[in-house]
Structures are given as structure tokens and as C-alpha cells.
């Protein structure tokens with residue numbers, strides 16, 4: 001049976017060109033970038049090339065990019081690193097209720113060390129309230145961390161407006177751009193961003209590699225101490241092949257991909273909403289990530305929908321408690337005001353530049369039948 | 382599927398035979414799991430002290446759908462006193478086990494059935 005992968009917000013297929021770019025760095029160009037001989041220089045050059053590509057894409061300077069092992073490390077580094085360099089003089093962080101777990105759980109841990117954290121509410125489409133943000137800033141606030149686009153519902157926050165507030169009030173501004181990188185414009189200067197977290201595996205690059213942008217002059221304590229790699233901010237022999245792959249993935253991503261995904265996303269949304277009693281979670285149009293669809297099917301459970309779809313070769317994700325390892329339902333949908341049952345009835349469909357219109361049509365053909373069947377024997381009807 | 386379900390679970394999940402409603406049920410039971418938020422309802426028909434028909438309605442995961450199906454099969458045509466004794470372990474055994482996190486789904490089905498039998502007996506007493 002053919003497979004239709006609609007879980008690109010979780011991870012993506014690595015592009016052939018990325019694989020080809022990475023290959024030499026396993027079998028022949030395997031030097032350590034710290035070595036001063038030819039092998040080392042070759043690795044170093046490759047890393048610096050990737051650094052330039054990534055910096056350019058967000059309007060930063062190459063020396064402001066630090067490579068990491070991915071989004072989780074990047075976010076942990078920013079939160080903890082800034083806490084350690086600001087505490088005890090300043091101890092307050094402002095973030096939102098819909099951040100990725102790596103932000104929320106790092107914040108929780110920092111609270112146990114003396115941090116104070118404000119978790120901003122979101123409205124029913126997942127947007128934060130700029131007034132609430134501005135009111136929450138106090139003289140002990142050192143950081144505002146708001147994701148650019150949400151991984152579950154695709155809501156794109158207004159970073160420019162947030163950046164203006166942060167600049168006016170003199171607090172650092174960080175965004176987790178793992179989901180939005182290369183899909184939504186990001187300019188560190190126009191948006192007054194001081195720190196940005198990026199990763200590679202959401203954009204057809206390899207897993208286990210990412211980067212943080214740190215505006216020059218910002219004091220941050222490293223998480224990893226060692227040989228002083230990455231300007232002493234992130235020790236450890238660089239993941240050369242991964243970094244090369246990440247750079248290549250950024251280089252080949254294009255505006256055209258985004259337009260293609262937007263078109264398919266809207267076909268999906270329109271088609272799904274033809275099914276009775278179905279609701280879109282998150283906004284429509286340009287404030288929604290180009291590859292994200294999240295819908296609530298009411299009366300039927302997400303894991304079950306996912307299971308039936310899988311039996312037809314279609315792979316999606318769900319915010320349902322039943323499908324999680326802890327039986328905890330999506331904190332994002334909860335913050336947007338969905339009831340537990342609505343959360344359990346929601347699924348996420350996330351596409352990529354590889355998604356074809358034919359796959360979308362096939363999905364739209366099988367989905368209504370599945371919903372009808374599961375609703376027929378739902379206890380909620 | 383990602384949850385590590387056995388082949389049997391998947392088969393019961395994808396081809397449920399005992400889901401839906403029975404006509405003029407003699408007993409109805411409803412149970413929910415507050416942790417995962419799922420709900421089941423079972424309707425039974427009783428003839429000469431035996432469960433002659435049984436159908437579940439399930440808002441729940443694959444394990445819940447499979448469990449309710451299997452339980453229906455286990456107790457169908459059984460006398461009430463035997464049906465009442467059915468345990469979630471029997472359900473698990475018939476399914477070739479469930480992931481530990483999903484044992485509560487089988488328990489939910491069993492609880493639901495017990496409520497339906499109680500409901501039937503209460504009605505019986507009231508009518509006598």
C-alpha cells in the first residue's frame with residue numbers, strides 16, 4: 001500500500017540534495033573542524049559556509065549563529081543560559097501557554113530555581129494579547145519568549161509588534177522558529193529579535209542539528225562546557241555532516257514551496273469543512289502556517305480517526321489524550337478554549353513540499369467515510 | 382499504529398461487529414474515563430436470563446473500540462451471572478494484550494457492562 005505522510009510538523013523527509021551534500025562528510029571529509037590541518041580546515045569551511053547561509057536567511061551576521069543539536073537544546077540554552085546570566089538581579093520570563101514542551105518544561109524547572117514565569121493566554125485562534133504582554137513586563141523581566149508559529153495549530157504570531165514592545169521596554173526578545181523557519185519571513189532586525197531558535201529536521205534537513213541566533217553583545221551562560229567550540233557557547237565537536245545538511249536544506253527552500261503548500265492547505269481545509277459538524281482549529285489564511293491543518297471532528301476520537309486513516313496508508317497526528325504517552329491532552333488546544341472532548345476529537349494534518357494534490361484528493365475521498373463510520377457508533381451521539 | 386497494538390486489536394478496531402445499538406434494549410450502561418476523557422455506552426437485550434444481544438457505542442481509542450467488541454463477543458449468549466463475572470483480563474487475553482497504558486480501556490468496557498446489567502436488574506425489580 002502506498003504511504004501518504006501528513007505529519008511533516010513532526011519531522012520531514014530529508015531532501016536528496018541534502019543527503020548528497022552530507023555524504024562526503026562521513027566517508028572522506030571526516031576531519032574535526034578544530035584540527036588545523038587540511039582535514040580540519042575542510043570541515044571548518046563547510047561549517048562556516050552553512051553558518052553564512054543560515055545567518056543570511058534571517059538577516060543576521062554569521063558570527064551570531066551558534067550550532068546546536070536541535071530545537072530542544074536551542075530553547076533550553078536560551079532560557080537557562082539567560083537565566084543564569086541574569087539571576088538574581090532579574091528573574092522574570094514571559095512566555096505563552098502554547099509553547100513547545102521544551103520551552104514550558106524548561107520554564108517549570110527554572111521556576112524551581114527561583115525564576116518567575118508568566119504564561120500568557122491565547123485567544124481562540126491561538127494569538128497572544130499584546131496588551132497582556134506589555135502589562136506583564138516588570139523591572140525584573142529579562143526575557144520574552146514567544147514562538148513564531150505554533151506546531152499544533154499553525155498560528156503565526158505578530159513578531160514585529162512583540163519586538164517593538166520588547167525594545168521599548170528594554171527586555172530581550174526570543175522566538176522559537178522551529179516550525180516557521182523558511183516558511184514565514186523572519187528578520188532579526190525588523191522584528192527586534194535578540195535570540196532565535198532554529199532546527200533542521202522540519203525543513204527536509206537531518207535530525208539532531210539546529211542553531212540559535214544570539215545578537216552580538218548578549219551575555220549568556222553556556223550549557224555545555226568543554227573545548228570552547230562555537231565561541232565557547234557550545235562545546236563539543238561539531239556535527240559537521242548535520243550542519244552541512246542543515247545549511248543545504250535552508251539554501252534550497254524557496255518561496256515557491258510555500259505557495260504550493262498554501263494552495264494544498266486551503267484545498268484540504270475547504271474539503272474537510274464540507275463534512276458536517278467539523279471545526280477548524282486555528283486561524284485561516286495568511287496568519288496560518290502554510291503546511292498546517294488542524295480540525296476537530298466532534299463525537300469521534302482522534303486516535304481512532306488516525307488509526308482508520310493509517311489503515312488507508314495516511315499518517316496524521318492527534319492532540320488526543322488517548323494517543324499520547326501520558327494520557328495528557330494537548331495543552332495548546334486547551335489554552336485555545338477547546339473542551340476535553342473537542343481536544344480528543346482533533347487531528348493535525350501537516351504537509352510538505354513533497355505533498356501532491358493527488359494525495360490531498362485521495363485523503364479527502366477517504367476521510368468522510370471514516371468520520372461517518374466512527375460517528376455511527378460513537379457514545380456521544 | 383504507533384501504540385504497539387497487536388494484530389488482533391487492529392482487526393477488531395477496524396472491523397467492529399458489535400458496535401451500534403440494539404432495538405428496545407433491556408439494560409443500558411454508560412461509563413467514562415475521566416483521565417483520557419473517553420465514554421462508552423452498552424445496550425443489552427436479555428432473553429431467559431441470557432444476554433441475547435449486545436452492542437457498544439464507543440467514543441475512544443483503538444484499544445477502547447477493540448475492547449468493547451471483544452467483551453461483547455465474550456458475553457454474548459452467556460447467562461447474566463456469568464456475564465457479570467467477565468474481567469478485563471479476559472478481554473486482554475482475547476486481544477493478545479494491550480499496552481499497559483491502555484489497560485484502562487478494557488476496564489472501561491467491563492465497568493460499562495456491569496452498569497448495564499445493574500440497570501436491567503433494577504428495571505426488573507421495579508416492574509415486579
Ligand SMILES: Cc1ncc(COP(=O)(O)O)c(C=O)c1O
Pocket residue numbers: 009010069070071072073075100102147149150151176177178179199200201208209210
Ligand atoms: C515549535 C518547536 N520547538 C521545538 C521543537 C524541538 O525541536 P527538536 O526536535 O529539534 O529538538 C519542535 C519540534 O519537535 C517544535 O515544533
Ligand code: FES
Pocket residue numbers: 321322323414417418419441442443444445483485486
Ligand atoms: S479509551 Fe482513552 S486511551 Fe483508550
